[in-house]
Amino acid sequence: MSMHDAFAFVAACKNDGEFRSRLYQAGDREEFRRGLEAEGFSVTDAEIEDSFRALELRASCEEEASEIKELGQWYRLVSHASSSGCAGCHSGKR
Numbered sequence: 001m002s003m004h005d006a007f008a009f010v011a012a013c014k015n016d017g018e019f020r021s022r023l024y025q026a027g028d029r030e031e032f033r034r035g036l037e038a039e040g041f042s043v044t045d046a047e048i049e050d051s052f053r054a055l056e057l058r059a060s061c062e063e064e065a066s067e068i069k070e071l072g073q074w075y076r077l078v079s080h081a082s083s084s085g086c087a088g089c090h091s092g093k094r
Contacts, residue, residue, distance in 0.1 A: 003054075006047035010055060012039075013071055020074075029080040045081055 012019050019039065026032035036043070052072035059065035075081070 006043045006051035009041045009043050010051050024078050032079045
């Protein structure tokens, strides 16, 4: 999947509360990945982490950057992702 799709995933997380609620229901990593696929996303963890970093760097103000950073923390919590900050270390297929 391309970075464009990862950015679309982040936008859906940011703008669609029902989407976030559906993902939040995942009990483990595999269930979360199945939920992503059911929503039409097949992005890797690395692509998602890269999109969060890129959006944070592009933010027009500190408040926007903070919002993106918090959304990234939410993603790592509900996706049961590793706490490592190195997206290059994640294959997305755990």
